[in-house]
Amino acid sequence: MVASLSHGQARDRVADIPVIDLAPYMSGEPGALPHAAKELREALETIGFFIIINHGVPRELIAQTFAEAKRFHAQPMDVKTALRMNEHNNGYMAMGRYAVWTSDVNDNDKPDLNEAFFLRRERQPNDPLLQSGRLYVGPNRWPENLDGFRERVLQYTDAMDELSRQLMPICATALDLPPDYFDAAFAESQFTFRLSHYPPVAAEVNQFGIAPHTDANFLTFLAQTDVPGLQVRMPDGTWQDVPYIPDSYAVNSGDMMHRWTNGRFKSTPHRAVPPVGSDRYAIPFFLGPHIDTLIECLPTCQGPGRPPRFEPMTYDAYLHWWYKANYDASLQDDLDDTAGD
C-alpha cells in the first residue's frame, strides 16, 4: 500500500500509526520542540511506533544503503559464511538458525526466514572499549572483496547516529526532562546496524520473516520501502501492516526505553512476514545508549503510587542476557562445514 502525502498536506496518522513531520523542528521553528515532543509522547504511550518524515537523511544515502544490502547478500554463500558472526554478534547470520526465542509475544518455535549482516559502531584500534575486549563493542567484520561497502555503510550509520542525537531533545522533552538529559548517554551510542534479506519463501505454521518480538534497544529506525512485510501489534491485539510513505522511517521504542520510562513508553511487538514474489531488504538501525549507562527509572516516571517496576540495570548487562538467549553466535560454529549446502 502506498500512502502518498502530497506537499503541504501531511496527515498526522496513516492506518492509525502517528506521522511526525520533523521539518519544523529541524529548521528550528519556535515551538517546534514541545510540539514534536507531545506527538512523540502520545505515539510511544499508545502505539509504541510512529513514522517520521522530513528527517534530513538524504534519500540517495538510504537508496545507496539498500543497494549495499542487496550487494552483500548476492555474494556466494561460502563468502558470506566466511564472515560468520563473531562473539560480538558482528558479521553474517545465516538463515534458518535464529529467532527471538525469549519473546513474551509469541511462542517462537521456528527459525526466522531471513539472513542478515550485523555491525556496530566502528572503533579505532586504540579505542579503550575495543581494547578492553568487552563483548558487543566490536570489532566489526568487513567483507574484503566488496569495494566501497565499508565506507558506504559507515556513511549511513554516521548519518543515523547524527539523526539520533538530533532527536534526543525531543525524547527528553516528551518525558518532562531538560532537553539535554539524554545527550551524555548518546554521545557515544551503542548501536547495531542490520542489513537483512528476506527471500520470498513459504513459511510454515508459526514461522515468519522475523518472528514476533520486541527490540532490546532504545529506539529503532526502519527505513521504509515499497516491499511490504513489517507488521505492528496494535493495542487491540490485531497485526497492522506499516503503511509505506516514501522517504520515511518507521520508528519504534524498545525494551530499554520501556524500562527507563517505568513502562510509560511501550516496547511494542512487531514482526515481518516473508515477501511474496520478490526479495525484501531491511536496514534497521538499533540505537542504544553507551553500554555503561545505568537504566534506572527516570525521575519523571515515578512518584507516589508509581514505584519503579524494574531493577536498575546497565545496558551492557541487558545485552548480555538478551544476546545469549536469542542470538548465540556459537549456533553457527559449524557453518564452514555446511557452506554451499
Ligand SMILES: O=C(O)CCC(=O)C(=O)O
Ligand atoms: O524487517 C523489518 O521491517 C523489521 C525487522 C525487525 O523488526 C528487526 O530486525 O528487529
Ligand SMILES: [Fe+2]
Ligand atoms: Fe524488531
